[in-house]
Amino acid sequence: MLNTLIVGASGYAGAELVTYVNRHPHMNITALAVSAQSNDAGKPISDLHPQLKGIVDLPLRPMTDVSEFSAGADVVFLATAHEISHDLAPQFLEAGCVVFDLSGAFRVNSDTFYEKYYGFVHQHPELLAQAVYGLAEWNIDALKKASLIAVPGCYPTAAQLALKPLIDAALLDLSQWPIINATSGVSGAGRKAALSNSFCEVSLQPYGLFTHRHQPEIVAHLGAEVIFTPHLGNFPRGILETLTCRLKAGVTHTQVAQTLELAYRDKPLVRLYQNGVPALKNVVGLPFCDIGFAVQGEHLIVVAAEDNLLKGAAAQAVQCANIRFGFAETQSLI
Numbered sequence: 001m002l003n004t005l006i007v008g009a010s011g012y013a014g015a016e017l018v019t020y021v022n023r024h025p026h027m028n029i030t031a032l033a034v035s036a037q038s039n040d041a042g043k044p045i046s047d048l049h050p051q052l053k054g055i056v057d058l059p060l061r062p063m064t065d066v067s068e069f070s071a072g073a074d075v076v077f078l079a080t081a082h083e084i085s086h087d088l089a090p091q092f093l094e095a096g097c098v099v100f101d102l103s104g105a106f107r108v109n110s111d112t113f114y115e116k117y118y119g120f121v122h123q124h125p126e127l128l129a130q131a132v133y134g135l136a137e138w139n140i141d142a143l144k145k146a147s148l149i150a151v152p153g154c155y156p157t158a159a160q161l162a163l164k165p166l167i168d169a170a171l172l173d174l175s176q177w178p179i180i181n182a183t184s185g186v187s188g189a190g191r192k193a194a195l196s197n198s199f200c201e202v203s204l205q206p207y208g209l210f211t212h213r214h215q216p217e218i219v220a221h222l223g224a225e226v227i228f229t230p231h232l233g234n235f236p237r238g239i240l241e242t243l244t245c246r247l248k249a250g251v252t253h254t255q256v257a258q259t260l261e262l263a264y265r266d267k268p269l270v271r272l273y274q275n276g277v278p279a280l281k282n283v284v285g286l287p288f289c290d291i292g293f294a295v296q297g298e299h300l301i302v303v304a305a306e307d308n309l310l311k312g313a314a315a316q317a318v319q320c321a322n323i324r325f326g327f328a329e330t331q332s333l334i
């Protein structure tokens, strides 16, 4: 049994981790942690997330002393904000834990990226170099040996799962940058109240044009430029991405289909559509990324859908843990 700590357990991604870890036959929840000053300290998690009532009623414990929580823990999931993960991960690694970080704190190994896109100067370049990017389907060998896993961003997961096999197989004419239009539900912004996320404010609107931090994350790991435009939609959860690309001259529908099929035929959490394209309702509440496409001449449109809190966060984190420790990849996920 792996003693497992979930930090940020009261958040949206944290609560999904609690559900998965609780039903994992090889993991045992040692504690559910929140900040030292949390308003929710001492409350049962099921008071905040009633879907857990009678399933997990453990209290949310304020993390006043990290060493108290790291002692005896084998695995730590950090479902915390980027700056918090940046500070906590080294302490848990030092204590010998395997750390799965759901934030952006260790995703991109660059000197300038964090200051420009996250607003802080990264203090742990050695950990940036060591962290393994947890795009699970594409990084299995490195994940098996990793001690710090940077779980990808929600938007970059769907975008890369759609584009990577096509780029690797050299099917795309990259002189036309793939255009990724993505719409996310509001849970992507976390549980904390904010005017911009409140019911009457949210409609359907693009944001972060040319400046969103997921664009350079996608580019860094894909090795190709893209145009990425996120949108906020007025629904709670799910991400749908429509990716428009140019195929190299002569590339056919069959070649695209065969390339995706080859990439994902033994990957249970990516589901390919032979006909049509996915809708959000097919993946919300489920750990899959669904992919469909259409071709017309040299033009390709790929559609990818996932639950931002699941394949975009908690499910991919547990998938990475399953790979890291040699369990079935879908253990406790489906």
Ligand SMILES: NC(=O)C1=CN([C@@H]2O[C@H](COP(=O)(O)OP(=O)(O)OC[C@H]3O[C@@H](n4cnc5c(N)ncnc54)[C@H](OP(=O)(O)O)[C@@H]3O)[C@@H](O)[C@H]2O)C=CC1
Binding pocket: 007, 008, 009, 010, 011, 012, 013, 014, 033, 034, 035, 036, 037, 038, 039, 040, 063, 078, 079, 080, 081, 082, 084, 102, 103, 104, 152, 153, 154, 187, 188, 189, 190, 191, 192, 308, 309, 312, 313
């Ligand atoms: N929401 C999403 O769709 C996705 C989120 N992510 C990433 O996952 C992480 C969590 O996101 P999300 O669940 O949405 O966030 P939430 O805002 O919903 O939750 C954040 C959690 O962190 C806790 N927390 C805050 N400060 C500390 C601290 N110092 N020590 C310990 N716990 C703390 C909060 O509790 P309290 O404030 O009471 O202490 C809360 O439990 C973020 O880095 C986010 O970028 C990644 C992919 C998708």
Ligand SMILES: CC(=O)N[C@@H](CCC(=O)OP(=O)(O)O)C(=O)O
Binding pocket: 102, 103, 104, 152, 153, 154, 155, 184, 185, 186, 187, 188, 189, 190, 230, 232
């Ligand atoms: C709708 C919404 O606000 N989404 C968030 C992204 C989700 C997230 O949590 O960011 P990471 O994947 O980088 O951790 C945003 O655009 O900043």
